[in-house]
Amino acid sequence: MMSLFKLHISLLVIFFTINLKVNSQSIQKPNLIIILTDDQGYADVGFNGSDQIPTPNIDRIAANGTVFSSGYVSYAVCGPSRAGLITGRYQDKFGFGDNPLYAPNDSTMGLPLTEQTLGDYLQAADYKTSIIGKWHLGVHQSMHPNNRGFNEFYGFLGGGHQYFPENLTLLDEFEVRTEYGSYRTKLLKNQSRVEENEYLTDAFSREAVSFIQRNHKDPFFLFLSYNAPHGPLQATEKYLKRFPNISNEKRKTYAAMVSAVDDGVGDILDLLRDLGIEENTLVFFLSDNGGPTADNASDNKPLRGKKGDFFEGGVRVPFAVQWKGVIPAGHTYDHPIISLDIFGTIAGVLGARTKNDLDGVNLIPFLRGENKNAPHEALFWRNHKVDRYAIRTADFKMITDPKQQNLFDIKSDISEKRNLALDNQFQLNDLTEKINSWKSYLKDPLFMGLMEDEAYSKLNPDRFGKKSNE
Numbered sequence: 001m002m003s004l005f006k007l008h009i010s011l012l013v014i015f016f017t018i019n020l021k022v023n024s025q026s027i028q029k030p031n032l033i034i035i036l037t038d039d040q041g042y043a044d045v046g047f048n049g050s051d052q053i054p055t056p057n058i059d060r061i062a063a064n065g066t067v068f069s070s071g072y073v074s075y076a077v078c079g080p081s082r083a084g085l086i087t088g089r090y091q092d093k094f095g096f097g098d099n100p101l102y103a104p105n106d107s108t109m110g111l112p113l114t115e116q117t118l119g120d121y122l123q124a125a126d127y128k129t130s131i132i133g134k135w136h137l138g139v140h141q142s143m144h145p146n147n148r149g150f151n152e153f154y155g156f157l158g159g160g161h162q163y164f165p166e167n168l169t170l171l172d173e174f175e176v177r178t179e180y181g182s183y184r185t186k187l188l189k190n191q192s193r194v195e196e197n198e199y200l201t202d203a204f205s206r207e208a209v210s211f212i213q214r215n216h217k218d219p220f221f222l223f224l225s226y227n228a229p230h231g232p233l234q235a236t237e238k239y240l241k242r243f244p245n246i247s248n249e250k251r252k253t254y255a256a257m258v259s260a261v262d263d264g265v266g267d268i269l270d271l272l273r274d275l276g277i278e279e280n281t282l283v284f285f286l287s288d289n290g291g292p293t294a295d296n297a298s299d300n301k302p303l304r305g306k307k308g309d310f311f312e313g314g315v316r317v318p319f320a321v322q323w324k325g326v327i328p329a330g331h332t333y334d335h336p337i338i339s340l341d342i343f344g345t346i347a348g349v350l351g352a353r354t355k356n357d358l359d360g361v362n363l364i365p366f367l368r369g370e371n372k373n374a375p376h377e378a379l380f381w382r383n384h385k386v387d388r389y390a391i392r393t394a395d396f397k398m399i400t401d402p403k404q405q406n407l408f409d410i411k412s413d414i415s416e417k418r419n420l421a422l423d424n425q426f427q428l429n430d431l432t433e434k435i436n437s438w439k440s441y442l443k444d445p446l447f448m449g450l451m452e453d454e455a456y457s458k459l460n461p462d463r464f465g466k467k468s469n470e
Contacts, residue, residue, distance in 0.1 A: 052255065080099070131155065
């Protein structure tokens, strides 16, 4: 009897041990990484067909996971796109309709404090959080990354930056005297200015590796927000010499800048593997908007348009995700998705409530084939300056403003060559009704944007200097 009793107890112990292990795996918090490039062309990654700029490490994300062939961002320029990504909400719902100006004295110039960032959300879930690189969501102290959900920050606050450390000569934000003068500020490590000695892209990759090494035993969130390949076009000889066959100097430098990013992505993926955390880390890769082809020699083919447009070349970007063992590998997902879904996916995985209702959705059930429907009935865009709107549904794309209506069968006409507006009034009416419904949720911009630089400076003569009472 005693031996049978011991056997029964042993079996119970084994059962509960196995059950606890399964349960702990099911609720284990994944590490989270977002790798965001700046102004990268749709065609300038291997997984979208590039044969001129090799991106073997970025392509590893695609091979390990899923490519979004219809992956969009929520706006066609940097600031609003980033505001949408970091909140999981259409940025026009909270008045972030423009690229914010560099204005360290203005507490309204940037991401409103009403908004919960992905960093806020994950800090509350006991994640170690870091943003490395470009912020562009406000320069005022109240909007500093350390005050918006990030334990660590290494980078710059404005919309762009010089890449060579010898060009970083301004000691703080109050020494800036022009919008583009901010490109020369010394980098910030949290609240302190630091001396940097490396090419900027390499420095950001170095800091990303350091953050993972220091925090990999706890759940962590890394937002690696490269400013490459955004202008100014600057690259070191290490990367330039990889492209001897590109004769166009602008294109050659752009290619070198993308290659530097790719090296950094490789360092991160290698580290995840070496630390044994590859299968517990969800990694997203995307660009913040389409390439400004004339400015930085990027390539958006076969898409029409460029950065700033609502044609596909402005808002459809290289976009891929990996989570080994959870998301199918080597897969292409064709339904339209949007950068807002990154927050939606993370919130869906963790299950904790968000402060505000999200427009992004949890993509995991769709990628795993558990939900066969499309994640979104429609995706939307607004350019308030010219009263232009765009909508993308499963089959159609409409761009409309007071001067013109464009309608495309986007599934068969990815290059938006054939305007079908004249012959499809019913479809136009349906899409217009959807846009009008969406418009009812939007707010006017809370601040003047980059295009009002001169007017804003006249209205705010203390824009760059310290306040008189400081």
